[in-house]
Amino acid sequence: MPRAIWNGAISFGLVNIPVKLVTATQSKTVRFREIRRGDNSRIRHRKVAASDGEEVTNDQIVKGYEIAPDRYVVLDPEELKALDAKRSRAIDIEDFVDLADIEPLQYESSYYLLPGDMSGKSYELLRRAMEETGKAGVARFTLRSKQYLAVLRPVGKALAVSTLLYHDEVVAPEQLDGLPDDVEVADRELAMATSLIESMTTEWDPSRYEDEHRQRVLELIERKAEGEDIASVPETEREAGDVVDLMAALEASLSAAKAGAASDKGDGQRDTA
Structure with missing residues (x-):
């Protein structure tokens, strides 16, 4: 079971529900290390200055916001740290909205909320009330010195919280070029x-859909680890042409x-x- 990465409370009105935050997802991406061909020596990346190639230490690094080509407003890490959100242990629900009205494009990272000690009843009451009404709680909370906009919603027998992108971070369809017009x-x-x-319609079952590429990579790794000589196969591409006769x-x-x-x-x- 994932360990709690944050302890706090859900807060709405005068209600306060102690909760623990745990991760709801885990990456299954196959990760590789960069090594030198021939002796498998690890590759290390160093930070160097573009002007002279000299290696730069962490205490020499500041943040620069480019306002014109090669012109920067320089910000010291301490100046940025002073702007960090104040530490808070509350998930403050500001509004309740219809869950179906939230555009999925806004969802970012997801977590589960577990009830804290002695808060099981209030936790279940909130979960069931949102489930019955189809509502989700729009909230703000601070994680690792950053304040997030988030949505709180029931998922099965649990409460989940997902961080959201702000509305101006999502590209609206009206901003796209090339969409069909007057067709x-x-x-x-x-x-x-x-x-x-x-x-082709069926019930949604996420377990039906596997990461086929990841499986092929793991099988290749296993075969090579066992000493099998793998012959490369030329990749074939599917051509995506216009459909001549739609009907x-x-x-x-x-x-x-x-x-x-x-x-x-x-x-x-x-x-x-």
Whole structure:
């Protein structure tokens, strides 16, 4: 079980619920170290000044904000530290909103909240009330000297808190170039596309989707560790061209989806026979 990285309390109105913050995600990325070919010596990266190539020590490093090419406003670490958010042990809920109204693009990092000592009932009361109403709590809290905007919501039997990007950090669709404009879609085309989507619709089950690339990398590592000689295979790229006949492609896709569904149903009947 992940260890608590923060202890504090959920605060809304006059209610105070002690909680512990634990990570809700864990990276499964396969990590490599940089080594020199031939003797496997570790590669070390040093910080050097661009002007003379001299190595720079940490006490020589300050922050510079570029206001023009090669012109900087220099800020000392102590000046920035003075602007850090005041230490707080509260997740202050400012508003409750409909969870469905929060744009998923704003979600950043997620954590679980566990009830503190003697706060199980108040924790469960808040979780169940939000579950019943479909509401989420918009809050602010400080973690590692930085204040975050966050959303508090029920996830199963737990409460989760996710940090949010601020609205001006998310690119709005209106700012995008190249989106279709004044494109006519025939009713028959829309009906066919809708049927295709419906034929491919299933219940959301995240365990169905595995990181296939990561698995291939781990298998390659295991085979090489066992001394197997791996022959490189040229990579083949799928060409992404324009669909010449949209209706023909939709009809073929729908037929394939129906055939696959029928096959799955037949397999299920044979399995139970």
